[in-house]
Amino acid sequence: xxxxPVEGIAIPDIAHPEPQNNWRKYFSFSTDHKVIGIQYLVTSxxxxxxxxxxxxxxxxxxxxxxxxxxxxxxxNSMFTMHGTIMIFLWIFPSLVGLANYLVPLxxxxxxMAFPRLNAxxxxxxxxxxxxxxxSYFLPAGTAQAGWWSYPPxxxxxxxxxxxxxxxxxxxxxxxxxxxxxxxxxxxxxxxVRMRAPGMTFFRMPAYVWTVFSAQIIQLAALPxxxxxxxxxxxxxxxxxxxxxxxxGGNPVLFQHFFWFYSHPAVxxxxxxxxxxxxxxxxxxxxxxxxxxxxxxxxxxxxTTVSVLVWVHxxxxxxxxxWMRMLFMATTxxxxxxxxxxxxxxxxxIWKGKLRLDTPMLFCLGALIMFVFAGITGVMLASVPIxxxxxxxxFVVGHFHYIVYGTITMGMFAAIYHWFxxxxxxxxxxxxxxxxxxxxxxxxxxxxxxxxxxxxxGMLRRVSSYEPEYxxxxxxxxxxxxxxxxxxxxxxxxxxxxxxxxxxxxxxxWRAIGLEWLVSSPPPVENFEELPIVVSGPYGYGxxxxxxxxxxxxxxx
Amino acid sequence: xxLKTIAGIxxxxxxxxxxxxxxxxxxxGWLPPQASAESMLIDDLFSLFSAIGAFILLGITGLVLxxxxxxxxxxxxxxxxxxxxxxxxxxxxxxxxPLLLVFFLAAYxxxxxxxxxxxxxxxxxxxxxxxxxxxxxxxxxxxxxxVEEVEVYAKQWAWSFRYPSAGxxxxxxxxxxxKRVRLRMTADEVIHGFYVPAFRxxxxxxxxRTTEFEFTPVREGTYRLNDSQFSGTYFAIMTANVxxxxxxxxxxxxASAAAQPAVPAENPAYSEYTNKRLxxxxxxxxxxxxxxxxVNALAEG
Numbered sequence: 001x002x003x004x005p006v007e008g009i010a011i012p013d014i015a016h017p018e019p020q021n022n023w024r025k026y027f028s029f030s031t032d033h034k035v036i037g038i039q040y041l042v043t044s045x046x047x048x049x050x051x052x053x054x055x056x057x058x059x060x061x062x063x064x065x066x067x068x069x070x071x072x073x074x075x076n077s078m079f080t081m082h083g084t085i086m087i088f089l090w091i092f093p094s095l096v097g098l099a100n101y102l103v104p105l106x107x108x109x110x111x112m113a114f115p116r117l118n119a120x121x122x123x124x125x126x127x128x129x130x131x132x133x134x135s136y137f138l139p140a141g142t143a144q145a146g147w148w149s150y151p152p153x154x155x156x157x158x159x160x161x162x163x164x165x166x167x168x169x170x171x172x173x174x175x176x177x178x179x180x181x182x183x184x185x186x187x188x189x190x191x192v193r194m195r196a197p198g199m200t201f202f203r204m205p206a207y208v209w210t211v212f213s214a215q216i217i218q219l220a221a222l223p224x225x226x227x228x229x230x231x232x233x234x235x236x237x238x239x240x241x242x243x244x245x246x247x248g249g250n251p252v253l254f255q256h257f258f259w260f261y262s263h264p265a266v267x268x269x270x271x272x273x274x275x276x277x278x279x280x281x282x283x284x285x286x287x288x289x290x291x292x293x294x295x296x297x298x299x300x301x302x303t304t305v306s307v308l309v310w311v312h313x314x315x316x317x318x319x320x321x322w323m324r325m326l327f328m329a330t331t332x333x334x335x336x337x338x339x340x341x342x343x344x345x346x347x348x349i350w351k352g353k354l355r356l357d358t359p360m361l362f363c364l365g366a367l368i369m370f371v372f373a374g375i376t377g378v379m380l381a382s383v384p385i386x387x388x389x390x391x392x393x394f395v396v397g398h399f400h401y402i403v404y405g406t407i408t409m410g411m412f413a414a415i416y417h418w419f420x421x422x423x424x425x426x427x428x429x430x431x432x433x434x435x436x437x438x439x440x441x442x443x444x445x446x447x448x449x450x451x452x453x454x455x456x457g458m459l460r461r462v463s464s465y466e467p468e469y470x471x472x473x474x475x476x477x478x479x480x481x482x483x484x485x486x487x488x489x490x491x492x493x494x495x496x497x498x499x500x501x502x503x504x505x506x507x508x509w510r511a512i513g514l515e516w517l518v519s520s521p522p523p524v525e526n527f528e529e530l531p532i533v534v535s536g537p538y539g540y541g542x543x544x545x546x547x548x549x550x551x552x553x554x555x556x
Numbered sequence: 557x558x559l560k561t562i563a564g565i566x567x568x569x570x571x572x573x574x575x576x577x578x579x580x581x582x583x584x585g586w587l588p589p590q591a592s593a594e595s596m597l598i599d600d601l602f603s604l605f606s607a608i609g610a611f612i613l614l615g616i617t618g619l620v621l622x623x624x625x626x627x628x629x630x631x632x633x634x635x636x637x638x639x640x641x642x643x644x645x646x647x648x649x650x651x652x653x654p655l656l657l658v659f660f661l662a663a664y665x666x667x668x669x670x671x672x673x674x675x676x677x678x679x680x681x682x683x684x685x686x687x688x689x690x691x692x693x694x695x696x697x698x699x700x701x702x703v704e705e706v707e708v709y710a711k712q713w714a715w716s717f718r719y720p721s722a723g724x725x726x727x728x729x730x731x732x733x734x735k736r737v738r739l740r741m742t743a744d745e746v747i748h749g750f751y752v753p754a755f756r757x758x759x760x761x762x763x764x765r766t767t768e769f770e771f772t773p774v775r776e777g778t779y780r781l782n783d784s785q786f787s788g789t790y791f792a793i794m795t796a797n798v799x800x801x802x803x804x805x806x807x808x809x810x811a812s813a814a815a816q817p818a819v820p821a822e823n824p825a826y827s828e829y830t831n832k833r834l835x836x837x838x839x840x841x842x843x844x845x846x847x848x849x850x851v852n853a854l855a856e857g
Contacts, residue, residue: 067792071839071840072789072790072792072828072842073789073839073840073842074839074840076788076789076791077840139840139841140840140841141840144788144789145786145788146786150747150785150786152745152746152747152763153746153747153786153787153788156745156746156788156843158841158842158843158844159841245762245763245764245765246763246764251747251762251763252762285627285637286635286636286637287636287637287638287639287640288639288640288641290640290641290642290643291641291642291643291647292641292642293642294642294647294651316749316758316759316760316784316785317760318760318762318765318767321669324669325666325669328662328665328666329662332658332661332662333658335654335657335658336651336654336655336658339650339651339654340647340650340651340654342616343650344647346616346619346620346623347640347643347646349620349623349624349627350619350623351623351627351637351638351640352623352627352637353627353629353633353635353636353637354623354624354627354628354629355628355629355631356624356628357631364620364624367620368613368616368617368620371612371613371616371617372613375605375609375612375613376609378605378609378658378661379602379605379606379609382601382605382661382662382665383665383666383669384597384598384601384665384668384669384672384756385598385601385602385605385665387598387756387757387758388587388598388602388753388756388757388758390758390784391749391751391758391784391785392784452586455586455587456586456587456588456753457588457751457753457754457780457782459751459782459783459784459792461786461791461792462791462792463791463792464792464793465792466780510634538641539639540636540637540639541636541637541638541639541640542639
């Protein structure tokens with residue numbers, strides 16, 4: 001018996017069904033990593049808009065001290081769903097989408113290691129997203145215990161039905177976890193096994209390093225959250241007592257399960273954005289990434305430290321003093337590898353030839369806001385300060401400087417930067433700059449006031465507050481509405497440019513990287529012939545070739 | 557490096573240092589009044605962090621803005637910048653400095669925490685068997701023992717405070733000034749948090765468990781106690797007053813409260829729950845508030 005195909009018999013290409021070459025391909029079960037990447041990005045952006053509208057309602061309620069716009073139950077569901085949607089349906093899927101699109105191109109692979117698993121992981125996202133949204137129609141409404149879902153509040157049930165908003169919430173989070181694990185297996189395998197000839201680890205772009213580091217965290221820590229969620233589901237629906245103090249359970253145990261994943265999750269979210277900065281600063285400064293190897297390895301250091309910091313969310317919980325001290329030290333240690341990166345980016349633009357196009361503006365703005373968030377982060381790591389400000393708006397402000405000021409702004413930078421590659425069209429620079437200006441002012445107006453509010457003692461998750469907090473709340477709400485409006489030029493830009501933008505050249509930014517060697521948009525199989533890589537990823541200011549066979553890479 | 561560059565860097569750092577020291581002084585003004593001994597320690601620490609933070613933030617922002625304003629080129633300039641791949645000495649420097657800074661800040665925070673001696677949940681258990689623990693902050697100025705003991709009860713959604721020595725239950729927390737207080741805190745159904753911003757102190761209260769907590773109020777006045785851990789629908793209005801007063805008026809208050817019969821406390825959560833007019837959008841079924849606690853002393857003001 002041999003496996004040699006007999007001539008004349010057509011063998012259906014099962015592994016890679018050819019996607020249709022029109023808009024319909026984005027609604028099909030495609031296994032092309034580029035199609036899946038864009039599916040992730042567009043789906044997550046839709047949920048970003050939904051989560052953003054919820055935050056507009058929250059900020060409208062908080063514009064006056066009284067709870068006078070919506071009922072308290074609806075308010076509680078609003079902040080719960082805002083947090084859940086933004087984390088599980090915007091940040092995670094959009095980052096996975098970007099990585100899906102870029103990683104195989106950047107390492108010279110034809111696709112991800114497991115294309116079908118990849119598609120299956122994507123399709124779980126709209127499924128659990130819609131599932132989560134349907135909980136608004138349940139008799140007791142949607143989940144109202146915050147995105148932490150701490151028991152016993154989360155297991156309290158005022159109705160007779162088992163199917164509550166909380167039940168649906170836990171189910172959605174568990175499905176999201178499964179989807180993320182499938183993605184993580186795929187990314188780690190792809191990066192380890194599918195690199196093009198000559199693409200050694202220290203020739204990989206820094207972005208690939210960050211995706212690699214982030215996905216290792218997913219593999220190591222995510223099972224804890226999934227386990228915790230399933231135990232919580234049993235407590236809520238089947239009357240078990242893992243976390244129920246009435247029957248001898250311990251609610252603090254859930255906090256450990258939850259934060260063992262959910263703190264490292266912040267690094268899963270922010271690491272790829274560090275990667276985006278490391279890609280974009282060199283291109284728009286015309287200089288190599290300063291200290292590339294140290295920047296690359298510092299991502300792995302963050303991965304290592306990330307699983308040793310979770311208790312800093314629980315200083316005020318039943319945490320003994322020695323544990324508080326231990327986790328204070330490990331938490332502050334994260335400042336070292338992130339500091340290395342910040343200094344490297346500043347050194348990268350130093351003496352560079354800066355071009356202030358939209359992606360560069362977003363990166364510069366995000367860098368400054370990240371430094372600010374890092375400083376408040378070290379304050380929060382310090383136990384005495386944290387005892388005062390934890391669970392106040394100070395934390396909310398710090399967190400939003402990371403998730404909007406850094407991650408979402410970085411995401412926009414990435415979308416603008418790779419938009420010509422993804423669509424074969426140029427975006428409109430003017431609209432992009434308008435988007436940046438509105439977003440940068442909006443972010444700071446919205447989230448800076450939260451710091452003085454928190455220092456004064458205003459708690460998070462409140463639907464009404466003392467009149468003395470009114471001034472900064474009004475400022476924050478105005479900033480929030482401005483931030484909401486800032487997405488309008490973005491949508492106009494993306495839709496308009498995709499439909500009728502100027503055709504983009506293969507490498508409009510004169511960037512160095514394998515993805516820029518193929519046509520825009522790239523052909524289905526990425527590379528006609530696999531690239532043979534002969535040098536590092538940031539050869540700006542030098543005329544060394546990146547690959548040996550540049551001419552042969554393109555199809556047709 | 558020529559003399560001009562060195563002078564420029566010197567001036568830049570001098571401006572940064574001056575501004576940071578100023579920010580560190582301003583930081584005290586961002587916080588509520590200092591009403592406990594612990595708050596003074598925390599504010600000093602926060603001021604230090606703010607000053608160092610300002611130095612780093614302004615330093616980096618300054619470098620970025622300087623680069624943006626001096627190094628931008630037109631879109632038609634297609635030349636490359638210098639090919640600088642790295643600098644080992646510089647990289648060791650900017651790894652070592654944050655590392656040392658982090659160790660310093662962690663050690664300083666640790667020292668402050670020791671001085672606060674708030675004695676969180678588990679510590680107190682161990683301390684009974686451990687002589688010679690760290691002395692409390694400002695201990696010299698204060699009466700050492702006995703401490704004032706108060707029992708704190710949190711339920712959905714009301715606070716009540718019991719004074720075991722006088723047999724009094726109150727809707728407000730009354731405390732004598734300059735005397736160390738030990739709270740024994742319990743919660744009924746869910747986790748609540750004891751948080752008085754003016755004291756800078758916060759401690760979660762676990763259901764079906766007693767959490768002990770110690771601190772020292774040092775400034776007379778009325779402050780607000782909040783629930784700091786999300787506790788369900790009426791979380792936002794689960795507040796109470798903390799009245800810090802002179803030992804004389806504290807004793808008078810205890811005596812007059814002991815003479816009062818126990819009556820149900822006023823409870824904003826309960827009145828909101830029963831008021832149908834407040835159900836606007838949503839109006840989903842909620843957990844019913846527990847009955848108001850029976851108190852000898854009703855809330856003031």
